[in-house]
Amino acid sequence: MSLLEISHLQKIYSTRFGGVKVEALSDVSFTVEQGEYLAIMGESGAGKTTLLNILAALDRPTGGSVCLSGRDITKISDRELSAFRRDHLGFVFQDFNLLDTFSLKDNIFLPLVLAGTPYREMSLRLGPIARQLGIAELLDKYPYEVSGGQKQRAAVARALITRPELVLADEPTGALDSRSSESLLHLFGKINEAGQTIVMVTHSVRAASHAGRVLFLRDGQVYHQLYRGGMSTESMFARISDTLTALSGGEQDE
Numbered sequence: 001m002s003l004l005e006i007s008h009l010q011k012i013y014s015t016r017f018g019g020v021k022v023e024a025l026s027d028v029s030f031t032v033e034q035g036e037y038l039a040i041m042g043e044s045g046a047g048k049t050t051l052l053n054i055l056a057a058l059d060r061p062t063g064g065s066v067c068l069s070g071r072d073i074t075k076i077s078d079r080e081l082s083a084f085r086r087d088h089l090g091f092v093f094q095d096f097n098l099l100d101t102f103s104l105k106d107n108i109f110l111p112l113v114l115a116g117t118p119y120r121e122m123s124l125r126l127g128p129i130a131r132q133l134g135i136a137e138l139l140d141k142y143p144y145e146v147s148g149g150q151k152q153r154a155a156v157a158r159a160l161i162t163r164p165e166l167v168l169a170d171e172p173t174g175a176l177d178s179r180s181s182e183s184l185l186h187l188f189g190k191i192n193e194a195g196q197t198i199v200m201v202t203h204s205v206r207a208a209s210h211a212g213r214v215l216f217l218r219d220g221q222v223y224h225q226l227y228r229g230g231m232s233t234e235s236m237f238a239r240i241s242d243t244l245t246a247l248s249g250g251e252q253d254e
């Protein structure tokens with residue numbers, strides 16, 4: 001069984017008065033194996049955010065299913081959803097989503113506090129993660145006292161501390177300069193090598209070139225998939241750029 005099985009996913013948005021309908025996802029099927037690192041790319045409007053919101057159980061599809069470890073998350077009741085998200089998924093967002101009035105440590109602890117985890121257990125988990133992410137010395141600082149790259153590393157620590165089955169990242173390097181981006185991507189690679197499954201939506205060819213597989217969406221469908229195999233990050237970068245050029249015929253961002 002795959003970790004994530006997405007079958008015939010469809011999402012139609014209707015306007016409030018039922019007039020215009022937009023088919024954001026028309027028939028999307030793919031699987032993600034345990035330990036994979038998948039990047040999802042596609043032009044603006046291709047359906048990436050819609051897909052990520054459904055994988056994050058933040059929105060429900062019009063049709064199809066999303067099974068995480070065999071459980072269809074589209075069928076989970078509203079009452080159970082926030083606990084399900086907290087216990088099974090980790091999130092990394094473009095704008096970090098840290099609470100400014102909490103220290104980095106308290107931000108990282110937050111999902112465990114909400115789950116009722118004892119303090120001793122939280123502390124035991126924090127040490128190795130903070131060291132791996134290079135933020136052990138910054139834990140008592142507040143988000144406004146650290147750099148964007150450091151904030152994002154704290155956000156990654158918060159995503160990992162619950163030991164989620166799946167980390168979902170939405171444009172995680174979008175607000176970072178190129179050096180901090182490279183450093184974050186290097187960390188994502190290491191976290192993935194340690195066994196963490198990651199699904200990342202990105203416009204950045206540089207970011208996607210670190211993944212093991214890139215899935216391209218077009219008009220709400222899977223247009224193409226690129227597997228790293230033995231390719232270097234540089235070769236992967238070139239192949240992704242070529243695919244995006246074929247997809248759009250236009251200029252691409254780094």
Ligand SMILES: Nc1ncnc2c1ncn2[C@@H]1O[C@H](COP(=O)(O)OP(=O)(O)OP(=O)(O)O)[C@@H](O)[C@H]1O
Pocket residue numbers: 013014022023024042043044045046047048049050051
């Ligand atoms: N809440 C909504 N109501 C109506 N239409 C929507 C809604 N959200 C998205 N859409 C439409 O669905 C389509 C897919 O949008 P989506 O945001 O998933 O694309 P995207 O690939 O994430 O784009 P971008 O890269 O610009 O973020 C677009 O045509 C968009 O206008």
